[in-house]
Amino acid sequence: MSKTAVLIITHGNFGVELIKSVEMIMGEQEDAKALGIKLGESIEDLKRETEKIILKNQEEGKDTLIFVDILGGSPSNISLYMLKKYENIKLITGVNMIMLIETFQSRDFEKIDMLVEKILNSAIEGMKEIKF
Amino acid sequence: MSKTAVLIITHGNFGVELIKSVEMIMGEQEDAKALGIKLGESIEDLKRETEKIILKNQEEGKDTLIFVDILGGSPSNISLYMLKKYENIKLITGVNMIMLIETFQSRDFEKIDMLVEKILNSAIEGMKEIKF
Numbered sequence: 001m002s003k004t005a006v007l008i009i010t011h012g013n014f015g016v017e018l019i020k021s022v023e024m025i026m027g028e029q030e031d032a033k034a035l036g037i038k039l040g041e042s043i044e045d046l047k048r049e050t051e052k053i054i055l056k057n058q059e060e061g062k063d064t065l066i067f068v069d070i071l072g073g074s075p076s077n078i079s080l081y082m083l084k085k086y087e088n089i090k091l092i093t094g095v096n097m098i099m100l101i102e103t104f105q106s107r108d109f110e111k112i113d114m115l116v117e118k119i120l121n122s123a124i125e126g127m128k129e130i131k132f
Numbered sequence: 133m134s135k136t137a138v139l140i141i142t143h144g145n146f147g148v149e150l151i152k153s154v155e156m157i158m159g160e161q162e163d164a165k166a167l168g169i170k171l172g173e174s175i176e177d178l179k180r181e182t183e184k185i186i187l188k189n190q191e192e193g194k195d196t197l198i199f200v201d202i203l204g205g206s207p208s209n210i211s212l213y214m215l216k217k218y219e220n221i222k223l224i225t226g227v228n229m230i231m232l233i234e235t236f237q238s239r240d241f242e243k244i245d246m247l248v249e250k251i252l253n254s255a256i257e258g259m260k261e262i263k264f
Contacts, residue, residue, distance in 0.1 A: 010229070012153030014146055014229075018146040024144050079262075080262065083263075092260070092261055093262060096227060097142070097202050098202055098226045123259050124259065126226045127231075127255050129252065130208070130212065
Protein backbone atom coordinates (compact mmCIF):
# COMPACT_ATOMS: atom_id res chain seq x y z
CA MET A 1 0.00 0.00 0.00
CA SER A 2 1.32 3.44 -0.93
CA LYS A 3 1.90 5.88 1.85
CA THR A 4 -0.16 9.07 1.77
CA ALA A 5 1.55 12.44 2.07
CA VAL A 6 -0.50 15.49 3.03
CA LEU A 7 -0.27 18.84 1.26
CA ILE A 8 -2.48 21.76 2.34
CA ILE A 9 -2.77 24.78 0.03
CA THR A 10 -4.64 27.87 1.21
CA HIS A 11 -5.10 31.57 0.81
CA GLY A 12 -2.75 33.12 3.33
CA ASN A 13 -1.06 31.34 6.15
CA PHE A 14 -3.79 29.39 7.80
CA GLY A 15 -2.91 25.99 6.35
CA VAL A 16 0.61 26.33 7.73
CA GLU A 17 -0.78 27.21 11.14
CA LEU A 18 -3.39 24.45 10.95
CA ILE A 19 -0.65 21.82 10.73
CA LYS A 20 1.10 23.37 13.74
CA SER A 21 -2.19 23.37 15.68
CA VAL A 22 -2.85 19.70 14.89
CA GLU A 23 0.71 18.83 15.88
CA MET A 24 0.07 20.55 19.25
CA ILE A 25 -2.56 17.87 19.83
CA MET A 26 -1.12 14.82 18.04
CA GLY A 27 2.62 15.45 18.05
CA GLU A 28 4.81 15.93 15.01
CA GLN A 29 3.58 14.31 11.78
CA GLU A 30 5.65 13.05 8.87
CA ASP A 31 4.85 13.98 5.27
CA ALA A 32 2.65 16.93 6.19
CA LYS A 33 3.31 20.14 4.29
CA ALA A 34 1.40 23.36 3.78
CA LEU A 35 1.69 26.16 1.25
CA GLY A 36 -0.09 29.49 1.19
CA ILE A 37 -0.46 32.29 -1.32
CA LYS A 38 -0.36 35.85 -0.05
CA LEU A 39 -1.52 39.03 -1.71
CA GLY A 40 0.91 40.04 -4.43
CA GLU A 41 2.75 36.73 -4.45
CA SER A 42 3.36 34.85 -7.66
CA ILE A 43 0.97 32.09 -8.62
CA GLU A 44 3.71 30.55 -10.73
CA ASP A 45 5.93 30.21 -7.66
CA LEU A 46 3.13 28.44 -5.78
CA LYS A 47 2.57 26.16 -8.75
CA ARG A 48 6.26 25.28 -8.97
CA GLU A 49 6.44 24.64 -5.25
CA THR A 50 3.34 22.41 -5.39
CA GLU A 51 4.70 20.42 -8.33
CA LYS A 52 8.05 19.93 -6.57
CA ILE A 53 6.31 18.42 -3.55
CA ILE A 54 4.13 16.13 -5.68
CA LEU A 55 7.11 14.90 -7.70
CA LYS A 56 9.12 14.24 -4.54
CA ASN A 57 6.21 12.26 -3.10
CA GLN A 58 5.98 10.26 -6.34
CA GLU A 59 9.69 9.48 -6.28
CA GLU A 60 9.27 8.18 -2.75
CA GLY A 61 6.29 6.05 -3.81
CA LYS A 62 3.78 8.18 -1.92
CA ASP A 63 0.33 9.36 -2.93
CA THR A 64 -0.41 13.06 -2.37
CA LEU A 65 -3.60 14.06 -0.63
CA ILE A 66 -4.17 17.75 -1.29
CA PHE A 67 -6.48 19.79 0.92
CA VAL A 68 -7.57 23.29 -0.10
CA ASP A 69 -9.56 25.93 1.77
CA ILE A 70 -12.28 26.51 -0.85
CA LEU A 71 -13.13 25.61 -4.40
CA GLY A 72 -12.13 28.74 -6.33
CA GLY A 73 -8.99 30.83 -6.29
CA SER A 74 -5.36 29.95 -6.84
CA PRO A 75 -5.04 27.08 -4.33
CA SER A 76 -7.80 25.05 -5.99
CA ASN A 77 -6.86 26.12 -9.53
CA ILE A 78 -3.31 24.90 -9.06
CA SER A 79 -4.54 21.69 -7.43
CA LEU A 80 -6.92 20.99 -10.32
CA TYR A 81 -4.06 21.45 -12.76
CA MET A 82 -1.99 18.90 -10.81
CA LEU A 83 -4.92 16.51 -10.60
CA LYS A 84 -5.13 16.53 -14.40
CA LYS A 85 -1.39 16.18 -14.90
CA TYR A 86 -0.44 13.56 -12.33
CA GLU A 87 -1.77 10.31 -10.99
CA ASN A 88 -1.76 9.33 -7.34
CA ILE A 89 -3.31 12.63 -6.25
CA LYS A 90 -6.58 13.25 -4.46
CA LEU A 91 -8.12 16.65 -3.76
CA ILE A 92 -10.44 17.61 -0.91
CA THR A 93 -11.97 21.08 -0.39
CA GLY A 94 -12.91 22.79 2.88
CA VAL A 95 -9.99 21.70 5.02
CA ASN A 96 -10.45 21.82 8.78
CA MET A 97 -8.84 20.29 11.85
CA ILE A 98 -11.21 17.32 11.99
CA MET A 99 -10.10 16.24 8.50
CA LEU A 100 -6.45 16.40 9.43
CA ILE A 101 -6.87 14.46 12.66
CA GLU A 102 -8.73 11.72 10.77
CA THR A 103 -6.03 11.71 8.08
CA PHE A 104 -3.14 11.34 10.49
CA GLN A 105 -4.97 8.69 12.51
CA SER A 106 -6.00 6.59 9.51
CA ARG A 107 -3.55 7.06 6.64
CA ASP A 108 -1.29 4.16 7.64
CA PHE A 109 -4.22 1.72 7.62
CA GLU A 110 -6.34 2.76 4.64
CA LYS A 111 -5.86 2.97 0.90
CA ILE A 112 -6.32 6.52 -0.32
CA ASP A 113 -9.85 6.01 -1.76
CA MET A 114 -11.19 4.67 1.52
CA LEU A 115 -9.18 7.28 3.43
CA VAL A 116 -10.85 10.11 1.51
CA GLU A 117 -14.29 8.69 2.30
CA LYS A 118 -13.40 8.35 5.97
CA ILE A 119 -12.07 11.91 6.15
CA LEU A 120 -15.23 13.38 4.61
CA ASN A 121 -17.49 11.32 6.86
CA SER A 122 -15.60 12.40 9.97
CA ALA A 123 -15.69 16.03 8.92
CA ILE A 124 -19.43 15.98 8.26
CA GLU A 125 -20.08 14.23 11.56
CA GLY A 126 -17.81 16.58 13.49
CA MET A 127 -19.24 19.83 12.17
CA LYS A 128 -22.29 20.68 14.19
CA GLU A 129 -24.00 23.11 16.46
CA ILE A 130 -23.46 22.18 20.09
CA LYS A 131 -26.47 22.84 22.33
CA PHE A 132 -27.51 21.87 25.84
CA MET B 133 -32.51 41.86 14.64
CA SER B 134 -29.36 41.46 16.73
CA LYS B 135 -26.05 41.67 14.95
CA THR B 136 -23.86 38.59 15.08
CA ALA B 137 -20.24 38.87 16.17
CA VAL B 138 -17.82 36.08 15.30
CA LEU B 139 -15.35 34.56 17.77
CA ILE B 140 -13.06 31.71 16.72
CA ILE B 141 -11.24 29.74 19.43
CA THR B 142 -8.64 27.15 18.44
CA HIS B 143 -5.61 25.21 19.52
CA GLY B 144 -2.67 27.30 18.39
CA ASN B 145 -2.79 30.14 15.96
CA PHE B 146 -4.80 28.84 13.08
CA GLY B 147 -8.05 30.63 13.92
CA VAL B 148 -6.22 33.94 13.92
CA GLU B 149 -4.70 33.15 10.53
CA LEU B 150 -8.02 31.85 9.19
CA ILE B 151 -9.60 35.26 9.70
CA LYS B 152 -6.68 36.93 7.93
CA SER B 153 -7.02 34.45 5.05
CA VAL B 154 -10.75 35.10 4.69
CA GLU B 155 -10.11 38.86 4.78
CA MET B 156 -7.63 38.39 1.90
CA ILE B 157 -10.62 37.22 -0.15
CA MET B 158 -13.51 39.27 1.27
CA GLY B 159 -11.82 42.37 2.66
CA GLU B 160 -11.76 43.43 6.30
CA GLN B 161 -14.67 42.20 8.44
CA GLU B 162 -16.16 43.87 11.50
CA ASP B 163 -16.78 41.95 14.72
CA ALA B 164 -14.50 39.06 13.82
CA LYS B 165 -12.09 37.96 16.53
CA ALA B 166 -9.97 34.88 17.10
CA LEU B 167 -8.24 33.46 20.15
CA GLY B 168 -5.84 30.56 20.39
CA ILE B 169 -4.30 28.58 23.19
CA LYS B 170 -0.67 27.57 22.90
CA LEU B 171 1.25 24.92 24.78
CA GLY B 172 1.97 26.07 28.31
CA GLU B 173 -0.44 28.99 28.17
CA SER B 174 -3.04 29.51 30.88
CA ILE B 175 -6.53 28.21 30.28
CA GLU B 176 -7.79 30.78 32.79
CA ASP B 177 -6.39 33.59 30.66
CA LEU B 178 -8.17 32.24 27.59
CA LYS B 179 -11.39 31.92 29.57
CA ARG B 180 -11.13 35.51 30.83
CA GLU B 181 -10.39 36.78 27.34
CA THR B 182 -13.35 34.85 25.90
CA GLU B 183 -15.70 36.15 28.57
CA LYS B 184 -14.55 39.72 27.99
CA ILE B 185 -15.39 39.49 24.30
CA ILE B 186 -18.81 37.93 24.97
CA LEU B 187 -19.70 40.60 27.52
CA LYS B 188 -18.62 43.39 25.19
CA ASN B 189 -20.76 41.90 22.42
CA GLN B 190 -23.72 41.71 24.83
CA GLU B 191 -23.27 45.33 25.84
CA GLU B 192 -23.37 46.28 22.19
CA GLY B 193 -26.52 44.21 21.64
CA LYS B 194 -24.73 41.58 19.55
CA ASP B 195 -25.04 37.81 19.58
CA THR B 196 -21.79 35.85 19.70
CA LEU B 197 -21.26 33.02 17.26
CA ILE B 198 -18.36 30.92 18.53
CA PHE B 199 -16.48 28.58 16.20
CA VAL B 200 -14.04 26.02 17.58
CA ASP B 201 -11.66 23.65 15.81
CA ILE B 202 -12.83 20.39 17.42
CA LEU B 203 -15.11 19.17 20.16
CA GLY B 204 -12.67 18.38 22.97
CA GLY B 205 -9.83 20.39 24.49
CA SER B 206 -9.72 23.84 26.02
CA PRO B 207 -11.34 25.82 23.17
CA SER B 208 -14.54 23.76 23.28
CA ASN B 209 -14.51 23.35 27.06
CA ILE B 210 -14.37 27.10 27.56
CA SER B 211 -17.05 27.63 24.92
CA LEU B 212 -19.37 25.11 26.57
CA TYR B 213 -18.92 26.91 29.87
CA MET B 214 -19.91 30.20 28.21
CA LEU B 215 -22.85 28.56 26.47
CA LYS B 216 -24.19 27.49 29.88
CA LYS B 217 -23.56 30.84 31.52
CA TYR B 218 -24.72 33.31 28.88
CA GLU B 219 -27.56 33.70 26.46
CA ASN B 220 -27.20 34.92 22.89
CA ILE B 221 -24.36 32.52 22.15
CA LYS B 222 -24.18 29.78 19.55
CA LEU B 223 -21.37 27.25 19.19
CA ILE B 224 -20.24 25.47 16.03
CA THR B 225 -17.44 22.88 15.84
CA GLY B 226 -15.09 22.14 12.94
CA VAL B 227 -14.45 25.67 11.71
CA ASN B 228 -13.20 26.08 8.15
CA MET B 229 -13.05 28.82 5.55
CA ILE B 230 -16.37 27.90 3.92
CA MET B 231 -18.18 28.49 7.24
CA LEU B 232 -16.62 31.90 7.66
CA ILE B 233 -17.38 33.04 4.12
CA GLU B 234 -21.03 32.01 4.57
CA THR B 235 -21.14 33.79 7.94
CA PHE B 236 -19.78 37.07 6.64
CA GLN B 237 -22.01 36.93 3.56
CA SER B 238 -25.22 36.15 5.46
CA ARG B 239 -25.02 37.48 9.01
CA ASP B 240 -26.60 40.84 8.20
CA PHE B 241 -29.65 39.17 6.66
CA GLU B 242 -30.39 36.19 8.91
CA LYS B 243 -31.32 35.66 12.52
CA ILE B 244 -28.70 33.60 14.30
CA ASP B 245 -30.71 30.33 14.31
CA MET B 246 -31.19 30.39 10.56
CA LEU B 247 -27.63 31.62 10.09
CA VAL B 248 -26.24 28.58 11.94
CA GLU B 249 -28.27 26.26 9.72
CA LYS B 250 -27.09 28.04 6.61
CA ILE B 251 -23.44 27.88 7.71
CA LEU B 252 -23.60 24.14 8.39
CA ASN B 253 -25.36 23.43 5.10
CA SER B 254 -22.77 25.42 3.14
CA ALA B 255 -19.92 23.69 4.92
CA ILE B 256 -21.30 20.22 4.25
CA GLU B 257 -21.94 21.09 0.61
CA GLY B 258 -18.52 22.65 0.16
CA MET B 259 -16.48 19.81 1.64
CA LYS B 260 -15.96 17.23 -1.04
CA GLU B 261 -13.53 15.28 -3.12
CA ILE B 262 -12.97 16.96 -6.47
CA LYS B 263 -12.52 14.56 -9.37
CA PHE B 264 -12.50 14.80 -13.13
